[in-house]
Amino acid sequence: QVQLVESGGGLVQPGGSLRLSCAASGSIFSVFVMGWYRQAPGNERQLVGVVDSGGRARYADFATGRFTVARDYTKNTVELQMNSLKPEDTAVYYCYAEIATAYNKPVPSGGSWGQGTQVTVSS
DSSP: OOEEEEOOOOOOOOOTEEEEEEEESSSEEEEEEEEEEEEETTTTTTTEEETTTTTTEOOOOTTTTEEEEEETTTTOOOOOOOOOOOGGOEEEEEEEEEEEEETSOOOTOOEEOOOOOEEEEEO
């Protein structure tokens, strides 16, 4: 079993910055993808950015140029650095990972998710 624990959410003024962190723990054999999604009230969960095991990153259009996803492959952690935050960035941010728990076990369908951390951008 795998656990993802996020930290770092909170209230920030428009134009400000915030950094989220996520640590994976449990029965980890290999981590293929780690990153972040978000969900605002009344909206579907959407991609923010993810990084695969080869260091290739994929970002949503709204995140490009403002957000950066960084992984520490030795610690199984991922961070989301958010700059130039806007009120429309207000959402619950979820850590996401695709983790194999053994060499002969596939990554669970749908991946693994953290409990979510609230980010509110408001003056």
